[in-house]
Amino acid sequence: MAGHTTDITDIGRESSARNRVLDTATRLFYAEGVHAVGIDRIIAEAGVAKATFYKYFPAKDELVRAYIQNQSRLGRAAIDRIGKRPARDTVLAIFDLVADAAAQPGYRGCPFLNAAAEYPDPDHPVRQAIGEHRRWKHDLLRDLxxxxxxxxxxxxxxxxxxAGDGLLIASHLDKPANLRQLIRETILQILGPSADR
Amino acid sequence: MAGHTTDITDIGRESSARNRVLDTATRLFYAEGVHAVGIDRIIAEAGVAKATFYKYFPAKDELVRAYIQNQSRLGRAAIDRIGKRPARDTVLAIFDLVADAAAQPGYRGCPFLNAAAEYPDPDHPVRQAIGEHRRWKHDLLRDLxxxxxxxxxxxxxxxxxxAGDGLLIASHLDKPANLRQLIRETILQILGPSADR
DNA sequence: TTTGGTGTAGACAAATCTGTCTACTAGACA
DNA sequence: TGTCTAGTAGACAGATTTGTCTACACCAAA
Known part of the structure; x- marks a missing residue:
């Protein structure tokens, strides 16, 4: 412990090369799929040497796992930004995020569902990471x-x-006309009559 | 028209080599994903020469398209086997098929959703074929x-x-304990009170 | 000044990918 | 007998895949 030179400002900061790789992979994996994007493409667009890539990610699957965990982090941050509200409002706000995401250019459905489709083995680390995120979200909803x-x-x-998975799919594959209304109707039908009316 | 030698029994019958390829591809694509399975593997397991393969499927994507259409045909056949019932019972029986499928060994979710995850371009013929199947099913439900x-x-x-997409996902990724009950509850909540009670 | 850490540039290996092509075989039919 | 069709077997090309390895550059700290 003694003698390490890490500055206080370095806490949580990671290598800029590593971040560039992860950001590029997040963009490409989401837009085109995991198996469709090769290492060479990622390191070229990230502007990183191959040896550097393999220093931080000893195998492609470890990058994919980091990509899933990165998406999980981004998803949690989006929910954190909702702030404190009554439980029911928070649930509705979480599902509004689906409509927000679907309105973004380049929306291509749920990154976790898309990645899971490419990993048949449920014991694979990538699938495990996906399962972790799903359990976290399920438990969050349960508590709310x-x-x-x-x-x-x-x-x-x-x-x-x-409903959430179905809405993410529908907003991607079917692009229904009134997505926000479809979300409200679906969720309110499941939540049942609110206590205060 | 005149002079063709096709026997009456040949109507609807297709080349056995082609069928072997399509059956093998259906099995492998569903179990392992489209991009994860190569042509060499398919022709080896189907016991077919490469030239024969490319005679029937000029490119891999055409085989993938045929795979989607084959899955669509199988799905329709399963629904046909339900037979004539009152509309509400038919809807419930259709959703019971999800639980039936999930109970099969080797169940890996919805073939259409899995394939769509691997084809980012919505104008791609494979995505078009998936969209056709989804529209057919949506319209069937609407009429019921x-x-x-x-x-x-x-x-x-x-x-x-x-709900159907979400249930297919849940039964694959989350494997909830009482899937049939979850399906009943979800669907009945959406259908609302039946007319006869 | 020397050493260690981080990074670049890119050759290389070995496998695998799609797709083409040649040469051959067996059966059906005229 | 001769011809047409369907199919087999497999070499081959060219691109792409993951992953390893060598050689070099820069910077900061001891």
């Missing part, structure tokens, strides 16, 4: 439902997860 | 909902599609 007075928050969280 | 007396069958079909 419990705070909303839902009588069976666990089952309702299952149903909300189903 | 209309027959069930649903006041807004189109919107309800949108919601049922969302």
């Amino acid at each position: 439902l419990a705070a909303d007075g839902n009588p069976d928050p666990n089952t309702s969280a299952d149903i909300l997860t189903v | 909902l209309a027959a069930d007396g649903n006041p807004d069958p189109n919107t309800s079909a949108d919601i049922l599609t969302v």
Whole structure:
């Protein structure tokens, strides 16, 4: 411990080359799929040497795992930005994020679902990372439902997860006309009548 | 027209080599993903020469398109086997097929969603074929909902599609304990109270 | 000044990818 | 018998894949 030279400002800061690789991979993997993007392309667009890449990511799958964890981090940050609200409003705001994402140019559905489709083995580290994110989100919804007075928050969280995945798919593949309205109707039908009316 | 030698029994029958390729591709693409399976592997397992393969499928993407259409055909056949029932029962039976599929060994989610994840370009023929199947299923649900007396069958079909995709995802990635019950609860919540009670 | 860490540039290996092409075989039919 | 069709076997080309390795440059700290 003694003698290390890490400045206080270095805490949490990571190598700029590593960040460039991860940012480039996040962009390309999401836009074109994991298997469709090769290492050579990533290092070229990130402006990084091959040896540097393999220093930080000993194999491509480790980069894919880092990509999933990065998407998870970005997703949590988006939910954090919602701020403190009544439980039911928070749930609705979380699902509004689907519509927000779908409105972005280059939207291509859920990065976790897309990546899972490319990894058949459920024990693969990439699939494990996807499972972790899904469990986190499910449990978050469950706690919010419990705070909303839902009588069976666990089952309702299952149903909300189903709805969330379906909405991410629909907003990508079907592009329904009134997505925000479809989201509201779907979620309110699942949440049931609110306590205050 | 005159002079062709096709026997009456040949109508609808296709080359056995072609069928072997398509069956093998259907099995491998579903189990491992489209980009993960190469032509060499398919022709080896189908027991077909490379020249024969390229005679029937001038490019891999055409095989992928045929794979999607084959899955569509299989899906329609499964729904046909349900037989004639009251509209609401038919809808519930269609969604029971999700639980049936999820109980099969080697279940890996929805072939259409998995394939769509690997084709970013929505104008690609493979994506077009996926869109065709999705529109067919959506319209089938819409007509059944209309027959069930649903006041807004189109919107309800949108919601049922969302639920169906979400259930296919959940049954694959989350493997919830009581899938059949989750399906019933989700669908009945969307369909609303039945007319006869 | 020397040493260690971080990074670049790129050759290289070995495998795999799609797609083309040649040469051959077996059966059906005229 | 001769011809046409379907199919087999496999070499080949050219590109692309992941991953390793060598040689060099720069900077900061001891």
